[in-house]
Amino acid sequence: DQQVKQNSPSLSVQEGRISILNCDYTNSMFDYFLWYKKYPAEGPTFLISISSIKDKNEDGRFTVFLNKSAKHLSLHIVPSQPGDSAVYFCAASVRGSQGNLIFGKGTKLSVKP
Amino acid sequence: EPEVTQTPSHQVTQMGQEVILRCVPISNHLYFYWYRQILGQKVEFLVSFYNNEISEKSEIFDDQFSVERPDGSNFTLKIRSTKLEDSAMYFCASSERQGMGHFGNGTRLTVT
Numbered sequence: 001d002q003q004v005k006q007n008s009p010s011l012s013v014q015e016g017r018i019s020i021l022n023c024d025y026t027n028s029m030f031d032y033f034l035w036y037k038k039y040p041a042e043g044p045t046f047l048i049s050i051s052s053i054k055d056k057n058e059d060g061r062f063t064v065f066l067n068k069s070a071k072h073l074s075l076h077i078v079p080s081q082p083g084d085s086a087v088y089f090c091a092a093s094v095r096g097s098q099g100n101l102i103f104g105k106g107t108k109l110s111v112k113p
Numbered sequence: 114e115p116e117v118t119q120t121p122s123h124q125v126t127q128m129g130q131e132v133i134l135r136c137v138p139i140s141n142h143l144y145f146y147w148y149r150q151i152l153g154q155k156v157e158f159l160v161s162f163y164n165n166e167i168s169e170k171s172e173i174f175d176d177q178f179s180v181e182r183p184d185g186s187n188f189t190l191k192i193r194s195t196k197l198e199d200s201a202m203y204f205c206a207s208s209e210r211q212g213m214g215h216f217g218n219g220t221r222l223t224v225t
Contacts, residue, residue: 041218101158
């Protein structure tokens with residue numbers, strides 16, 4: 001039962017260009033969404049989050065867009081840098097769930113110099 | 114920057130043995146979590162802990178699992194009788210408020 005889906009296992013982007021990572025969800029009770037970045041041999045690192053009352057949140061080079069009607073969110077990285085190469089996880093939680101995050105399977109981003 | 118630390122980084126144990134995975138959360142955080150990631154699969158929620166008690170747990174977190182905060186700094190996950198399928202990366206996380214976990218680098222548990 002995949003409540004959070006990241007349908008692209010990998011993405012390759014040229015340095016300086018935009019990276020767009022996509023995530024779909026099925027549970028309409030999700031009200032908080034997060035993106036994590038993970039390097040090999042490290043734990044996930046929090047990047048950016050968005051509440052369901054918003055449709056956009058921006059933090060430096062990272063912007064997350066939420067389309068509730070389509071149950072879709074995306075992470076934009078502009079401009080992409082080689083250091084952004086990592087696995088990106090989308091995660092979601094239900095209000096009041098005390099932090100039970102449901103993760104997607106991840107998308108491996110490669111940013112080529 | 115404060116971080117969540119986990120020990121050991123790698124634990125090898127025989128099937129049926131008990132293991133304790135240790136975590137030191139960030140000091141001013143109030144919410145504590147354990148997640149696991151079986152090789153090639155997604156990160157899965159195990160349990161959340163707040164105010165010295167379990168606040169939520171998943172179906173994975175059965176009677177073989179327990180968590181404890183034995184003092185003001187440590188947060189442990191015990192697996193009473195390990196099975197082969199318990200082999201995974203176990204991540205501890207903590208947060209100031211619900212949902213935004215700061216993760217440790219994980220403990221790789223190998224059950225032989």
